[in-house]
Amino acid sequence: MSEDIHNVVLDVLTPLVGRAMATVYASKATHRPGKLxxxxxxxxxxxxxxxxxxxxxxxxxxxxxxxxxxEITRRVRG
Amino acid sequence: xxxxxxxxxxxxxxxxxxxxxxxxxxxxxxxxxxGSDSGRTLIANLPSLLTGGGAAAAGLWTALRFERTEGLRxxxxxxxxxxxxxxxxxxxxxxLQVVNPQEVPFPSVADFxxxxxxxILAGGLLMALFSFRRSMSLRxxxxxxxxVAAVATAGLWAIAFQPILADTEASSLEKFLGILYPxxxxxxxLLPALALAMALSHFxxxxxxWSWWTVVVGLTLVMVxxxxxxxxxxxxxxxxxxFVDMGWWFGYTAIAVGASIAVDVHAPRKAGARS
Numbered sequence: 001m002s003e004d005i006h007n008v009v010l011d012v013l014t015p016l017v018g019r020a021m022a023t024v025y026a027s028k029a030t031h032r033p034g035k036l037x038x039x040x041x042x043x044x045x046x047x048x049x050x051x052x053x054x055x056x057x058x059x060x061x062x063x064x065x066x067x068x069x070x071e072i073t074r075r076v077r078g
Numbered sequence: 079x080x081x082x083x084x085x086x087x088x089x090x091x092x093x094x095x096x097x098x099x100x101x102x103x104x105x106x107x108x109x110x111x112x113g114s115d116s117g118r119t120l121i122a123n124l125p126s127l128l129t130g131g132g133a134a135a136a137g138l139w140t141a142l143r144f145e146r147t148e149g150l151r152x153x154x155x156x157x158x159x160x161x162x163x164x165x166x167x168x169x170x171x172x173x174l175q176v177v178n179p180q181e182v183p184f185p186s187v188a189d190f191x192x193x194x195x196x197x198i199l200a201g202g203l204l205m206a207l208f209s210f211r212r213s214m215s216l217r218x219x220x221x222x223x224x225x226v227a228a229v230a231t232a233g234l235w236a237i238a239f240q241p242i243l244a245d246t247e248a249s250s251l252e253k254f255l256g257i258l259y260p261x262x263x264x265x266x267x268l269l270p271a272l273a274l275a276m277a278l279s280h281f282x283x284x285x286x287x288w289s290w291w292t293v294v295v296g297l298t299l300v301m302v303x304x305x306x307x308x309x310x311x312x313x314x315x316x317x318x319x320x321f322v323d324m325g326w327w328f329g330y331t332a333i334a335v336g337a338s339i340a341v342d343v344h345a346p347r348k349a350g351a352r353s
Contacts, residue, residue, distance in 0.1 A: 018284035
């Protein structure tokens, strides 16, 4: 599950911000809960989502950020 | 987020219209359609007016598509207003040229609108640039763009500024404006556009950067056309409708396309909605 979360974040962000910035944002987001990647669970999604929001929000709309977070949540929980 | 088509039909139509208007205009201008001097002058100015008006309308329309709280609204409002100032300047210039094709006064009311477009467009570009400041340091892009602007200014010193200053027939105001235009182009358009392009290079392949890439290309074309116009006009070899004007036509078209792309990628359509 944990490695999946990092990959899901990377997959969802890559088409929007490119691979390089997606890697940066995914790394920051999945370190936000203060755990090792292997320890991440769906319960950490709020912290991860908040980090993504803070990273991406300045240069896009709230609608896009909400859609990104909804897609990550759907794929992690689904 | 799904892999559905990102660009709307509207964006493709705007791009196609810009290309068609430019191509038809080239044919009409080369064929000398228009009859009298005034008629030919009007035909030669039409593509700038159509593409410039389209870019201004697209920029302002895009700004209004975003909510008041969105930074993109303010960025596109400035780009729309800056392009509108260029459009009003072009319209005024075309009117003066049609009324008297032999001698357009310089400076004129058109110059006021051209000159105020610089800080407005620069404001829009800088706001877009600073929206990426949380993601990366902007020091390197700003320093590099400043260095390029300084080199470009030095290059123009020999090509354009010295001949302008040495001209004994031009008034002090004409000399001042003759230098102010390229300086404004380089420091208020090229510099922020280049810095923005360098910031965008980190987002290679990401669609949230597409609209800004298109705007950077458009404003660079406008800037190059401006500088060439300044040099050729001073030499007395510029004619409305010449190849230089294509920089404005395609530049304005690119800005309009960028505005439409901004709506496509930052204001995602609901599933099943039509463009």
